[in-house]
Amino acid sequence: MDREHLVVIGNGMAGCRAVEEVLARDPHRFRITIFGAEPHVNYNRIMLSPLLAGEKTFDEIVINDRSWYADHGIDLVVSDPVIAIDRDTQTVTAQSGRVAQYDRLLIATGSDPFIIPVPGKDLPGVVSFRDMADVDMMVHTAALGGDAVVIGGGLLGLEAAHGLALRGMQVTVIHLMDTLMERQLDEAAGWLLQAALEGRGQTILTGANTAEIFGEGKVEGVRLTDGRTIPASLVVMAAGIRPNVRLAKEAGLAVHRAILVDDQMVTSDPAILAVGECVEHRGQVYGLVAPIWEMCRALADGLTGKRSSYEGSVTATKLKVSGIDVFSAGDFAGGDGAEDIVLRDAARGVYKRVVVKDDRLVGAVLYGDTADGNWYFDLLKRSEDVTEIRDALIFGQAFASGGGQADPKAAVAALPDDAEVCGCNGVSKGQVAACIADGAGTLDAVRATCKASASCGSCTGLVETLLAISLGDEYAGERTAKPMCKCTTFTHDEVRALIVERGFRHIPQVMQELHWSTPDGCASCRPALNYYLLCAWPGEYVDDQQSRFVNERMHANIQKDGTYSVVPRMWGGLTNPKELRAIADVVEKYDAPMVKVTGGQRLDIFGIKKEDLPAVWADLNAAGMVSGHAYGKALRTVKTCVGSEWCRFGTQDSTGLGVKLERKFWGSWMPHKFKMAVSGCPRNCAEATIKDFGVICVDSGYELHVGGNGGIHLRGTDLLCKVATEDEAIHMAAAFVQLYREHARYLERTAPWIERMGMDWLRALLIDDIAGRDALAARFWVAQSFSQDDPWAERAAGQDRNLHRPMAEFRPITQLEGVAP
Amino acid sequence: MMPQWIDVGAVEEVPLRGSRAIKVAGGEEIAVFRTGSGQIYALINRCPHKNGPLSQGIVHGDSVTCPLHSWVISLVTGEAQGTDKGCTPTIPVEVHSGRIMIERAAALRLAA
Numbered sequence: 001m002d003r004e005h006l007v008v009i010g011n012g013m014a015g016c017r018a019v020e021e022v023l024a025r026d027p028h029r030f031r032i033t034i035f036g037a038e039p040h041v042n043y044n045r046i047m048l049s050p051l052l053a054g055e056k057t058f059d060e061i062v063i064n065d066r067s068w069y070a071d072h073g074i075d076l077v078v079s080d081p082v083i084a085i086d087r088d089t090q091t092v093t094a095q096s097g098r099v100a101q102y103d104r105l106l107i108a109t110g111s112d113p114f115i116i117p118v119p120g121k122d123l124p125g126v127v128s129f130r131d132m133a134d135v136d137m138m139v140h141t142a143a144l145g146g147d148a149v150v151i152g153g154g155l156l157g158l159e160a161a162h163g164l165a166l167r168g169m170q171v172t173v174i175h176l177m178d179t180l181m182e183r184q185l186d187e188a189a190g191w192l193l194q195a196a197l198e199g200r201g202q203t204i205l206t207g208a209n210t211a212e213i214f215g216e217g218k219v220e221g222v223r224l225t226d227g228r229t230i231p232a233s234l235v236v237m238a239a240g241i242r243p244n245v246r247l248a249k250e251a252g253l254a255v256h257r258a259i260l261v262d263d264q265m266v267t268s269d270p271a272i273l274a275v276g277e278c279v280e281h282r283g284q285v286y287g288l289v290a291p292i293w294e295m296c297r298a299l300a301d302g303l304t305g306k307r308s309s310y311e312g313s314v315t316a317t318k319l320k321v322s323g324i325d326v327f328s329a330g331d332f333a334g335g336d337g338a339e340d341i342v343l344r345d346a347a348r349g350v351y352k353r354v355v356v357k358d359d360r361l362v363g364a365v366l367y368g369d370t371a372d373g374n375w376y377f378d379l380l381k382r383s384e385d386v387t388e389i390r391d392a393l394i395f396g397q398a399f400a401s402g403g404g405q406a407d408p409k410a411a412v413a414a415l416p417d418d419a420e421v422c423g424c425n426g427v428s429k430g431q432v433a434a435c436i437a438d439g440a441g442t443l444d445a446v447r448a449t450c451k452a453s454a455s456c457g458s459c460t461g462l463v464e465t466l467l468a469i470s471l472g473d474e475y476a477g478e479r480t481a482k483p484m485c486k487c488t489t490f491t492h493d494e495v496r497a498l499i500v501e502r503g504f505r506h507i508p509q510v511m512q513e514l515h516w517s518t519p520d521g522c523a524s525c526r527p528a529l530n531y532y533l534l535c536a537w538p539g540e541y542v543d544d545q546q547s548r549f550v551n552e553r554m555h556a557n558i559q560k561d562g563t564y565s566v567v568p569r570m571w572g573g574l575t576n577p578k579e580l581r582a583i584a585d586v587v588e589k590y591d592a593p594m595v596k597v598t599g600g601q602r603l604d605i606f607g608i609k610k611e612d613l614p615a616v617w618a619d620l621n622a623a624g625m626v627s628g629h630a631y632g633k634a635l636r637t638v639k640t641c642v643g644s645e646w647c648r649f650g651t652q653d654s655t656g657l658g659v660k661l662e663r664k665f666w667g668s669w670m671p672h673k674f675k676m677a678v679s680g681c682p683r684n685c686a687e688a689t690i691k692d693f694g695v696i697c698v699d700s701g702y703e704l705h706v707g708g709n710g711g712i713h714l715r716g717t718d719l720l721c722k723v724a725t726e727d728e729a730i731h732m733a734a735a736f737v738q739l740y741r742e743h744a745r746y747l748e749r750t751a752p753w754i755e756r757m758g759m760d761w762l763r764a765l766l767i768d769d770i771a772g773r774d775a776l777a778a779r780f781w782v783a784q785s786f787s788q789d790d791p792w793a794e795r796a797a798g799q800d801r802n803l804h805r806p807m808a809e810f811r812p813i814t815q816l817e818g819v820a821p
Numbered sequence: 822m823m824p825q826w827i828d829v830g831a832v833e834e835v836p837l838r839g840s841r842a843i844k845v846a847g848g849e850e851i852a853v854f855r856t857g858s859g860q861i862y863a864l865i866n867r868c869p870h871k872n873g874p875l876s877q878g879i880v881h882g883d884s885v886t887c888p889l890h891s892w893v894i895s896l897v898t899g900e901a902q903g904t905d906k907g908c909t910p911t912i913p914v915e916v917h918s919g920r921i922m923i924e925r926a927a928a929l930r931l932a933a
Contacts, residue, residue, distance in 0.1 A: 177859075178837040187837065187857035257917065332858055338897075340882070520838060520857035523879040523886035523893070546838040550877040550888035558888050562874040807841035807853060808829040810928050 003031045006303070007092055007102035009082045009247065011036025013045055014276025014292050015108030016064055021300030023072055029304060032074045033100055035092070037081035038131055041065055045131075046289060052135050052163030085251035087269055104303065107248055107259060107267070107274040111241035111287070116151065120213030126235045129160045141234045142167035149173075149222045149232040151210055153180040157238035158193075158321050161202055164234070172203040172230050174210055174222065176239075184317045184328045188519050189351050189367040191508035196324055196349070205230075243278045243285060258285045263309035264302035265295055275299050282312050291315060316377040318370055325366075327373035330380045331355065332363035343394040345369075346456055346513040347423065353519055354394055359387045372396040412465045421462050424455035432463060436470045443467065443489065444481050453489075455498075458515045460489045485524040487516050492745040496532050505537060507544055521547075528746035531633070534669055535741050538783035545800070551631035553803065555791045556613055559606065564613060566605045567630035568620045569666065572640045572658035572678075573601030582623030586616055600637030600675065602628055611804055617792035626790040629666065633747075636675050638662040639687065643680030643697065652697035654680035657726050661695075664730060665737065667788040668780070671744040671753075674737070689717045692740075692750040693733055698722075702729045706736060706762070707754035715751040718759050721767055735766055735773040738780035826915060826922035829853065832861060835921070840876040840885070842866050843923070848931035851912050852876035853921060854896050856883055861921055862896035863914035865931070869894070869907025 006022070008015045011034050019032060036042075040058075047061035069076045080094045091101050113128035115121055127137050138160070142148070145168055150161045153175030161171045173180075179190030180197075194204050209225040213235055221231040243258035254260040254268035258280035265273045265281075275295050277287055286292060291313035298310035316329035331338075338357040344350070348368060354376060355363035360383050364376040375397040379386060386393055392400040392411075399411070417430030427450050435450040446463055447454040453463045467475045481491045488495070495514065504510045507529050511521060521529070526547035533541045551557050556564035568583070583603055587595055594606040608616055617627075630636060638661045641647065643654030658678040665676070677688035678695040688694025690710040694717050696703040701724040705717030720736070723729050739762070744753040754762060766773050795804075835841045835855040843851040850866035852875050860883070866876050873889030884893050884902060893902040899909040913924035 176833055179859075182859045186859070338883070518882060520881055522881045523891065526879060526881065546836055546880065549879065554877070558874075558877060560871065560873075560889065562872070562877075802834065802836075802841070806844045806850070807834055809844040809846070810827065810829075810851075810923075810932065811846040 003029065004103040005101060006030035006032050006104045006106065007100050008032065008034040008106045008108060009085075009092065010034075010106075010108035010110060010276070011038065011040075011042055011076065011078065012108060012110050012276070013042070013063070013289065014110065014296065015106065016042040017293060018106060018108065018275050018296045018299050019072075019074070020064075021296045022303055025300055025304040025306070027072065030104070032072070033077065034069075034074060035077045035080060035082045035094055035100075037079070038133070039079045040132055041069070041076070041078075043132070048129070048132075048135055049159035049163060052129075052138060052160065053166050054163075058132070082247060085247055085272075087251055087272070090271065103271070105272045106299075107272065107278060108276045109244040109247060109278045111277040112244045113237060114240040114242050115237050116210060116239050118210050118212050120215065120219070121237070123213055123215050123219045123235075124217070125215070125219030125233060126213060126237065128237045129156055130241075138164065138234065138236065139167065142169050144233065145169065146233040147172070147221075147231045148234040148236065149230055150236045150238055151222070152236075152238035152240065153177070153204065153206065154183065154238065154240065155181060155317075155319065155321070156241075157236070158197070160236045160238050161197075162321070162323075164236070165200070165202055169234070170201075170203075172205065172232070173197075174208045174224070174230070175204070175206045176209055178207050180204065180206065181321070181326070185326060185367070186332055186353065186365050186519055188353070188508055188511065189326065189328075189365050191506070192349065192351055192367050192512060193321060193324060193326065195509070197321075203230075241277070241287065243280075245278055248274065248278070256280050263298065263311065264307065265299040265310065266302065273299055273303070281310065284312055286313065286315065288315050288317070314381055316373065316380075318373045325368060325370040327366040327370035327376075328364065329373070329377045330361070330363035332365045338362060340519055341394045342517050342519060344512050344515045345458060346515065347458070351512060352394055356386060356390065356393070359385050359390075361386055361393070409465055409469060412462060413469055421466070422452035422455070422459045425451040427452040429466065432466050433470060436467060441467070441471060441475065456513060456515065457489055460515070484528060485522055487511075487518040487521050487525050488514060490514055492528065495529070496536075496745075499532050499536050505533070505541065507533065507547060531669060531671065531746050535783075539786040545803075552633070554610065554613065555617075555627055555631060555795065556608065557631045561607075563607045563609055565630075566608050566613070566616055566620075567598065567602050567628040568625035569628040569662070570602045570625075571662050572638055572655050574640075574655065574659065575603075578623050579625055582620055582625065586619050589619070590616055598630070598637075600630075601639050602630070602637060604630070611806070614795050614798075614801065614804055618796035621790070621793050621796055626666075627792045633670050633672050634674065635662070635665045635668055635670070636673050638665075639675070639677040639691070641678075641680045641685035643678075647680055649683060650680035650697070651699050652680060652702065654678040654686065654695075654697050657695060657697075657702075657729065658686075660726065661730065661733060664784070665733070668737065668741070668784055669787065670737070670741055671746050672749045674740075674750070676733075690714070691717070693736060695729055701725070704729060704732055704736075707750045709749055709751035711749070713751065715755075718754065720759075720762070731777055732766065732773075734777035734780040738776040738783075739765060741780070741783075742776075825925055826917075827925050827928060828920050829923050830921055832859075832916060832919050832921060835861070838880045840878070840880060842874070842876045845928060845931045850874070850876070851923065851928070851931070853914065853923075854880055854885060856880060856896065858883075860896075861914055861916050863912035863923060864894070864896065864899050865910045865912065867909060868892055869899075869901055869909050870905065875909065 042064040044061045050056040080096045082092045082094050084093045093099050113130045127134050148164045148169040148171050150157045150173045153173050161173050165171045179187050180193050211223045211225045223229045245255050248259045249255045259274040261279045265275050276292050295310050298308050301308040318327040338355050341354050343352040350368040353365045361379045389400040415429050419429045421429050432452050440446045440449050453460045483489050484492050530544050530547040556566050590612050592605045592607050596604045598604050638658040640655045640658030644650035675691045676693045677686040677691040679686040679688045680697050690708040694705040703722050704720045706720045708717035709715045838857050840852050840854045852866035854862045868887040870892045873887040875885050877888040878885040883896050886893050892905050899911045901907045912927045915922045
């Protein structure tokens with residue numbers, strides 16, 4: 001009897017593995033023909049990365065050599081891709097015209113690289129990273145040195161970048177998303193990876209969109225949509241892959257995102273099967289090798305008459321990116337009832353996060369130390385109850401399964417006295433215990449006396465356990481200094497000091513180095529960290545919009561109905577017909593229901609829609625007005641009285657000084673809102689004694705008052721000093737504001753700050769220490785040189801326009817046709 | 822036949838740890854969120870407390886803090902967190918090939 005003819009389209013990993021599985025079950029059942037587009041025998045595509053990196057040769061990555069095909073009587077057709085399937089005649093036609101009749105057909109066409117449709121994508125020097133020909137071309141180009149651009153910061157792109165860097169090229173990775181490998185890693189791990197790769201000399205541009213690839217006759221560089229250009233003699237497209245479904249689609253098979261198959265890998269035509277990256281099974285398309293091996297087993301069982309089912313796979317990614325270990329598995333996006341357990345070890349560059357839900361492990365992300373990856377993956381797949389080992393789960397298998405040590409308290413109690421608890425300050429368990437015995441009954445007291453846990457904080461849990469062991473019921477965990485928020489054990493003051501001392505430059509870096517217990521902080525700590533970094537590194541730190549409260553993101557004040565109010569700046573409370581006309585026009589044009597004179601001598605336009613804000617600002621800008629920052633933790637108003645120019649009691653030009661102050665201080669970000677006032681005489685019509693910084697003019701000069709507040713807790717100012725000239729007043733104001741910016745906690749007004757620190761402290765720094773005062777003022781002016789750009793003008797010109805626009809608009813067709821719904 | 826899912830845009834059009842609103846003719850807005858872990862969620866753009874626009878809040882973990890009175894709302898269930906009580910309806914959303922898809926039926930219900 002003639003054997004059935006099995007024709008395989010695709011000589012890649014999936015196709016050949018399926019054949020191997022069939023042969024293992026029944027070596028004589030089928031006559032087999034394999035068509036391949038490439039000129040090679042079956043090789044391990046995953047190993048293209050080590051091949052590019054020069055760590056392996058082609059022979060080393062071959063899976064099945066020629067003799068394997070020969071030994072099994074397989075007819076291998078290379079360099080001749082199949083171009084059509086005819087289901088009626090059960091034949092396939094190859095590019096050469098060769099026709100083969102099949103009884104069973106297996107489609108294993110894999111994926112094609114996704115080529116982003118930009119101008120220049122076809123220039124010589126643009127290559128994908130998918131097969132041997134691509135690698136040959138990259139190796140050849142790299143031999144000439146020069147610059148390479150890799151488009152795509154996923155796994156494939158980073159491996160290409162690593163290989164090219166090892167071959168001596170200057171590599172820039174362009175990634176559309178904000179964090180690298182966003183499919184496998186969370187933001188915190190993605191940030192660590194980026195920092196590590198940059199440390200190795202690669203340039204990583206995230207949030208970067210390619211506009212075009214340019215060059216005369218060959219690649220010369222890449223231009224981004226923001227106008228930046230990057231020179232390159234080689235551009236690698238690694239922006240993703242797409243299942244190769246063309247043949248199946250043309251043959252009329254059912255195709256969704258990929259070729260639809262059942263649990264036996266059979267397509268909508270019973271004579272045709274499909275396997276690998278080109279199939280969609282129960283809504284899933286896989287790009288990893290483990291699920292594909294499982295598919296091949298079910299497929300071979302089905303073909304050899306022993307039915308089994310492929311039921312889908314849970315996948316885990318464990319890999320080395322440029323020598324850095326990363327691992328992810330399951331659902332680490334969290335979700336309802338899901339709880340994050342985060343462990344950060346800054347010294348070792350380790351970040352671990354496991355997600356527990358309903359007493360079961362549902363996801364894990366590991367960076368820098370993936371030793372426990374398989375253990376977590378196993379717990380996840382078996383859906384095992386982890387209640388018993390929950391406290392120790394994050395420390396890994398050795399600790400969590402360590403018999404009697406599963407209770408962390410017992411484990412700590414069992415530590416010898418000379419065991420080091422705090423690595424930063426070299427404090428042993430015995431020293432901490434002695435310090436507690438001497439009366440340090442809280443974490444703050446331990447930190448203050450023996451310095452344990454006072455630097456990076458990673459041993460805080462250990463110190464707290466020691467407190468609990470030593471004090472028993474007496475230790476309630478109370479702290480005198482309140483931590484910044486629930487994400488950290490550090491206080492505002494400690495975090496600020498550490499940012500400056502250790503030179504932290506980014507929010508994810510602070511969170512990693514100071515062992516934040518959440519992946520990306522909360523609504524309390526994120527705005528605070530953003531401010532502290534902005535204050536510490538003026539001109540260098542890039543503001544994180546997503547860590548700002550809505551008003552500072554939208555540059556307007558949100559109101560209870562979701563509309564915004566807009567307050568243009570009126571310098572010192574002065575205005576003119578042109579400004580008033582522009583405001584009146586805006587009110588009418590945008591149908592603002594209310595205009596109000598504010599307590600700070602300005603006009604507030606209410607009821608502006610989010611979408612209209614940029615247009616409103618453009619109109620106000622055209623009349624010379626800028627943002628009044630009525631929404632910001634920043635200088636609000638400088639209230640003035642008319643002063644010596646008009647008033648019969650006025651002693652100095654209070655309006656003039658008010659305008660000068662406002663011109664010099666606007667735009668500066670502060671811990672909280674900040675108000676100033678200048679009164680022309682002690683009658684104090686501008687209410688300067690309830691402002692953060694108030695000036696009262698007298699015949700002989702200017703009294704400078706600080707720390708006033710007209711809010712919930714009414715507080716009159718304290719007199720700081722008296723100066724003779726406007727310049728001295730402005731100089732002292734700069735020093736005072738900078739001291740406030742550098743020392744006050746985020747969301748602390750000057751009044752409670754001064755109550756806390758005391759006027760003596762303030763006077764010592766601002767009056768007695770003249771050099772210190774001058775240095776404060778100098779730092780303020782440096783910061784101001786970066787902050788006086790009108791945010792309204794930037795938005796009116798189109799920056800961040802998406803913030804103001806809806807993403808989409810949904811209109812049911814019935815409404816468009818005017819039919820009542 | 823009408824597709825069951827409506828493509829409302831690409832994932833990267835929503836800022837990381839941010840949100841964008843979708844207008845619905847004659848109905849309430851939908852807020853689409855993208856978390857630091859890259860997860861996409863969709864909720865009615867309204868806080869159960871005083872109707873604040875959740876799309877304007879700060880996104881952290883799988884929650885958003887309402888811009889009006891700092892209620893923390895779970896993006897997964899729409900439930901208010903902590904001691905606050907209330908719930909914002911969630912909208913079925915999926916991501917396919919980097920595109921965000923909203924369930925047509927849910928959007929239609931809002932518009933009706």
